[in-house]
């Protein structure tokens with residue numbers, strides 16, 4: 001057998017420890033598949049004294065993670081620190097400058113600096129591998145970049161954040177409100193103490209930016225993603241969605257349109273019996289549409305030590321085998337400069353919920369405004385009557401433009417009978 005691939009692991013948290021453990025526990029089968037052993041020779045984290053529950057004996061300790069890049073006993077570095085700047089970025093840059101392959105689970109780093117890092121990897125002639133950065137244990141990078149490489153993709157849509165999917169699932173099943181379920185999710189360890197990256201959609205947007213670069217062969221562009229999180233999703237809207245035959249999911253959607261590539265992360269209503277609607281709890285899923293393959297659907301665990309380590313180790317096995325695929329599926333110089341479609345140009349159906357004072361003429365005022373903006377209605381829901389009191393009215397529109405619905409909502413919200421800011425949720429076909 002060939003000489004072992006010597007790995008330096010930076011970051012010994014959830015994923016770092018999971019990776020060390022997986023490489024140890026499955027060492028025999030990994031060596032057989034890779035054609036050589038894969039051995040961790042050096043590690044780095046902040047606290048040397050911490051008990052991490054794995055045996056680190058025989059591994060060199062680096063006080064500064066960046067020095068892993070120059071360690072002569074390290075052939076490949078795995079960056080599992082996190083964050084788009086600071087130590088993770090400095091390490092990634094140093095590893096590629098040292099002409100060593102880099103494996104990372106860091107979606108923030110890739111979404112923000114992926115173009116420059118890919119160019120550096122290309123110039124150095126080394127791999128930059130990131131299967132673990134999107135959807136944890138689901139091999140979606142390999143599926144898009146290799147399995148579907150012969151297809152023109154028209155759409156990639158996914159449930160890319162397990163925390164949000166868990167919260168929305170519990171809200172629906174237990175008819176509870178967002179803040180209540182979030183507090184429970186934090187207590188159970190499904191949500192961070194500072195959950196904003198997850199619930200405000202940033203984490204999903206990092207992943208979508210990466211998927212879109214791969215799917216459409218364009219430079220990764222996090223700033224081009226329209227992002228909305230789930231803070232404003234209410235239990236009331238989830239129950240109205242059920243009644244109308246929909247589920248509310250936080251989706252990341254990248255779609256090729258005549259007006260450019262649409263990149264968006266936001267709560268969306270999907271038909272109750274569609275593939276994405278069936279994905280509940282902490283699970284992630286990705287649906288891709290190829291012109292020859294048709295619809296491909298992947299589902300699995302998007303986070304956690306085991307699933308994420310599984311993806312990191314798959315990349316290490318590829319590197320041990322000598323496989324090297326262009327970072328974004330095509331050489332940097334071959335990426336397209338297709339335009340991004342602004343959210344204002346989005347066309348689709350909308351769910352609109354208003355809280356109104358139940359009095360004569362309100363509905364006529366609302367429908368007149370919608371008519372003025374060219375928005376036509378598919379259906380309407382109102383339960384019972386409470387004259388003089390606040391009642392919800394739900395309207396579902398036919399396809400219309402975001403600009404038209406936004407204009408109409410501005411005027412509807414200003415009506416004196418409309419009591420709070422209207423809830424608006426985009427409806428996705430599938």
Ligand SMILES: NC(=O)c1ccc[n+]([C@@H]2O[C@H](COP(=O)([O-])OP(=O)(O)OC[C@H]3O[C@@H](n4cnc5c(N)ncnc54)[C@H](OP(=O)(O)O)[C@@H]3O)[C@@H](O)[C@H]2O)c1
Nearest residue numbers: 011012013014015045046047080081082087105106303304
């Ligand atoms: N957790 C998941 O399920 C998951 C899934 C997919 C992708 N990811 C990505 O994987 C990466 C790691 O996530 P994680 O959940 O494993 O994070 P984590 O549990 O917070 O671990 C981070 C590790 O990095 C170390 N670290 C922090 N700053 C450092 C520095 N300046 N120098 C050296 N080491 C430093 C920490 O050291 P100490 O332990 O000494 O504090 C810790 O061991 C992130 O990019 C994350 O987005 C995570």
